[in-house]
Amino acid sequence: xxxxxxxxxxxxLIRSISNMGFEEATPIQELAIPLAMEGRDLIGQAQTGxxxxxxxxxxxxxxxxxxxxxxxGIVITPTRELAVQVAEELNKLxxxxxxxxxxxxxxxxxxxxxxxxxxxxxxxxxxxxxLMDHMRRKTIRLHxxxxxxxxxxxxxxxMGFIEDIEAILQEIPEERQTLLFSATMPKPIQALAQRFxxxxxxxxxxxxxLTVAAIEQTYMEVQEKQKFDVLCRLLDIQSPxxxxxxxxxxxxxxxxxxxxxxxxxxxxxIHGDLTQSRRDSVLRQFKExxxxxxxxxxxxxxxxxxxxxxxxxxxxxxxDPEGYVHRTGRTGRAGKTGLAITFVTPREMDHLKFxxxxxxxxxxxxxxxxxxxxxxxxxxxxxxxxxxxxxxxDLLQYRGLAEDLLEETDxxxxxxxxxxxxxxxxxxxxxxxxxxxxxxxxxxxxxxFQQRGHRRETSHKGATRGGRNxxx
Ligand code: ADP
Ligand code: MG
Numbered sequence: 001x002x003x004x005x006x007x008x009x010x011x012x013l014i015r016s017i018s019n020m021g022f023e024e025a026t027p028i029q030e031l032a033i034p035l036a037m038e039g040r041d042l043i044g045q046a047q048t049g050x051x052x053x054x055x056x057x058x059x060x061x062x063x064x065x066x067x068x069x070x071x072x073g074i075v076i077t078p079t080r081e082l083a084v085q086v087a088e089e090l091n092k093l094x095x096x097x098x099x100x101x102x103x104x105x106x107x108x109x110x111x112x113x114x115x116x117x118x119x120x121x122x123x124x125x126x127x128x129x130x131l132m133d134h135m136r137r138k139t140i141r142l143h144x145x146x147x148x149x150x151x152x153x154x155x156x157x158x159m160g161f162i163e164d165i166e167a168i169l170q171e172i173p174e175e176r177q178t179l180l181f182s183a184t185m186p187k188p189i190q191a192l193a194q195r196f197x198x199x200x201x202x203x204x205x206x207x208x209x210l211t212v213a214a215i216e217q218t219y220m221e222v223q224e225k226q227k228f229d230v231l232c233r234l235l236d237i238q239s240p241x242x243x244x245x246x247x248x249x250x251x252x253x254x255x256x257x258x259x260x261x262x263x264x265x266x267x268x269x270i271h272g273d274l275t276q277s278r279r280d281s282v283l284r285q286f287k288e289x290x291x292x293x294x295x296x297x298x299x300x301x302x303x304x305x306x307x308x309x310x311x312x313x314x315x316x317x318x319x320d321p322e323g324y325v326h327r328t329g330r331t332g333r334a335g336k337t338g339l340a341i342t343f344v345t346p347r348e349m350d351h352l353k354f355x356x357x358x359x360x361x362x363x364x365x366x367x368x369x370x371x372x373x374x375x376x377x378x379x380x381x382x383x384x385x386x387x388x389x390x391x392x393x394d395l396l397q398y399r400g401l402a403e404d405l406l407e408e409t410d411x412x413x414x415x416x417x418x419x420x421x422x423x424x425x426x427x428x429x430x431x432x433x434x435x436x437x438x439x440x441x442x443x444x445x446x447x448x449f450q451q452r453g454h455r456r457e458t459s460h461k462g463a464t465r466g467g468r469n470x471x472x
Contacts, residue, residue, distance in 0.1 A: 002030050008037075012096035013062060017054075020092055026051035031203045033058050036179060041197040044181045046205035048329030052181045053089045056149045059179075061090065063147060064122045066098030070144040073123040074172070076165060078155040079299075080105035080127055080276060081283065086151060087125040099123065104140075106130045107276035114139055128156065128164035135171060145172045153182040153189050154322070159299075162188060169196045184322055215328055219342040219352060219363040224435050226368070227315060227343050228256070232263055233369045234341065235293070236424070237377035240311035242286065245295045246327050248316040248436055256315065257295040259431035264424065267293035270300045298323050306330065314342035316436055317351060321358035341366070347438040371426060382422035 002025050004017050025033065028046045036042055036059035046052060060073045075090075077083045080103075087103035094101060102116050104126035110133075117139060124131075124140065134140035148169065150156065156165060169178075178197045182189055193200055222230050231245065245260075247253050250271040257269035268282045268291045279300070286294045287306055294306075298318065309331040318324045324342075331338030342363060344352045356362055389395075405414055 007033050007058075009033075009058065010062060010097070013058060013093065015096045016093050017058070019095070022054070026055070028052060028203060028205045029055045029058070031205075032056065032179075035201050035203075036177070037062060039177055041177060041200040042179045042203065043185075043193055043197070043200045044179070044203045044205075045183070045185055046181075046203075047183055048326055050205060052151070053086055054093065056151070056179050056181065057086075057090045057093050060123060060147055060149065061094045061097060061099045064099055066122070068122055069120045071121065071124055071140060071142075072144055073147040073149070074131075074142070074145055075123065075125040075149040075151055076128055076131065076156070076168065077125060077151045078127065078159050078161065080107060081279065081300075082152065083125045083127055084280075087123075090123055090125065094123075101125060104130050104134065105276075106133075128161040128168065131168055132164055135168065142168075142172045145176055147177045148172055148179070150178075150180045150182075153180050153192070154184045154186060155182075157186060157188055162192065165192070166196070183325065215331060215338045215340055217328060217340045217342075217361060217363045218366045219344050220366050220368050221346060221349070222343045222368060224345050224438070228259060228431060228433055230343070230368055231313060231315060232260075232265075232427070233371065233374035234313065235265060236374040236426070237369055238311060238339070239377065239381055240292070240339075242289065242306070242309045243293045243311040243313060244306075244309055244327075244330050245293060245313045245315050246318070247295060247297060248319070248439075250297060251434060252316065252436065253295050253297055253300075255433050257293075259433060260293055260295070262429045262431050263427045265293055266291045267295055269295040271297045272299055298326065310338055312338065312340040314340070317342055317344050317348050317439055318355070319439065321355045324355050325359055345438050351439055374426060375423075378424050379419065381424075382419050385422055386419065 004014060004022065004025055007025060007030070009017070028044055028050050032042055032044050032055040036056065044052060044055060056075070060075070064072050075083075075086055077086055083103040083105045087101045090099075090101035093099075100119065100121040101123040102119070102121035102125070104113055104124055106127060106129050108130075113134075126134075131140065135142065150165065156162065178200075180189070180193055180197065180200070220230065235243065245256065245267075247256055250273055253269040253271045257267045260267035268285065270279055270282050274282070282291070282294070283306070285291045289308075295315075312328055312331045314324075314327060318327055328338075328340040331340060342352070352363070
């Protein structure tokens, strides 16, 4: 991989990148940045967690000057959270160059947005609906736009935003540069690109480059009724720093986060029915580490980059392979290691195989942990806490008391009692969860798996680059 110095960036950019802690360009950045800086239209296809934001963010910020008072760059994202997150990263990239980026999204007070617009950002990151609003009100004018980025284009397609995007693109002067990023390239996205892009260069980073290789992917065969207890045991054994639990429905998110709280875990749910301020606050608490378990639907968590997620639990198996890749992409970001565990009910085993086949990734089967293992996990934690106190704290004030206690009781018994007090013992508070019907993958049923072993090879060195005339 190349260092950023080799990409001929300006000093302010080099400074902000090193400030952000990036040392080397990721594969998609290495390929996309030089091309985008030449002014080429670009289609970048890569898994989540591969650094697509900076791949378009760096050329965007390099392209503009701080003294300009017009909006010159626009990034369109599927969700509000993603808009906020991308704007954050662009603001970090632009900090020394003085390039301002403003996120624009529905649910946010329009007057506040108008005020923020008066600060003359050079770049706007917005969701399609709210951008259309501003276009209609003429509070955002697009005639000076030089660069457009469509981020997570496949997701915008899934969410039914294609027509909005077309309407927006039609308003933007044709001599603009257009970049499109997507984890997958379904037909309608290809059509969109053909219609609105000029001779785009294709960059395709195949599989396993960054994150995915670093994620240990496992599954457990679990009966629907057992799922909750197994999850609790896993949390006890693995005591993750930050975990995301994925469920299929909003109701499930609500029920599961409530159930986890009843059993003494600090969990919060996030899904599309929550107000924006509620979602913001949950995400903030999660990033700060105030809550340890985030329970989420796919849509709510898609595209979010929350660093430090160590564990992803697929409480319900994802509907489709893309969903699986998105979910597991929440952990092991940017080279860190992560663990993903998928619960599969016996009737969903076919579906699991289908996901493995399409994603060309094998999940390792793990046995369901026992209660004893869960207790041992918690005991180990208590012991570690105790030893840390021994090493790090001043115990002088407690020594006298300890000596008194030792006159009556032997040391092993005393220590055992202290450990018991520190150990979180299995909680059996009853909880209520509505059962989900097993997922029967329609495609999975007629699927042949015989060739699985042979097909499992993936590309060796990740990147391929289509030439000028490359076709889909
Ligand atoms: P994607 O959009 O492809 O899913 P992101 O742009 O959200 O990925 O990046 C994922 C994470 O990797 C973020 O935390 C980002 O700050 C970090 N990152 C991006 N580029 C680099 C790099 N060159 N070196 C280290 N970390 C990086
Ligand atoms: Mg992204």
